[in-house]
Amino acid sequence: MDIKIRQASENDVPEIISILKCAFDSPSNPPSNNKYLEDSNILTFVSEIEGNVIGTATLHIIKKINRKIGLIEDVAVLQSYKGRGVGKLLLEHLVELAKKEGVYKTILNSDKKNELFYHKIGFKTEQIQLVKRY
Numbered sequence: 811m812d813i814k815i816r817q818a819s820e821n822d823v824p825e826i827i828s829i830l831k832c833a834f835d836s837p838s839n840p841p842s843n844n845k846y847l848e849d850s851n852i853l854t855f856v857s858e859i860e861g862n863v864i865g866t867a868t869l870h871i872i873k874k875i876n877r878k879i880g881l882i883e884d885v886a887v888l889q890s891y892k893g894r895g896v897g898k899l900l901l902e903h904l905v906e907l908a909k910k911e912g913v914y915k916t917i918l919n920s921d922k923k924n925e926l927f928y929h930k931i932g933f934k935t936e937q938i939q940l941v942k943r944y
Contacts, residue, residue, distance in 0.1 A: 829866055844874060852868060852869075854884075855900060879916070880913040885917070905932075
């Protein structure tokens with residue numbers, strides 16, 4: 811199984827949205843941000859096998875007053891490819907990219923059930939997250 815990681819293009823958007831809908835139980839017709847892939851501080855990647863998109867993940871570079879943070883979001887893999895290292899490859903790619911971008915730390919949010927997966931890739935559980943949803 812040859813998994814390729816590449817930066818997402820506009821043509822990938824429908825597949826990315828479909829994968830995210832399944833992974834995160836998101837609304838069936840979420841509003842789309844047409845400028846999303848053009849933002850140089852938002853780096854979205856897809857994983858593919860034989861030209862078929864099977865996963866996605868995004869690195870947001872957040873510029874603070876005197877440093878940068880990497881925020882990984884929307885890590886999702888098609889159910890039929892889970893457990894095959896696809897998510898791990900995507901995350902490792904984003905972590906290396908974050909280092910090249912000069913961030914001082916990379917963070918992500920996750921469901922408790924995925925915590926062990928992220929620990930295996932070198933992430934540590936620190937602090938807490940508080941959320942206010944709208």
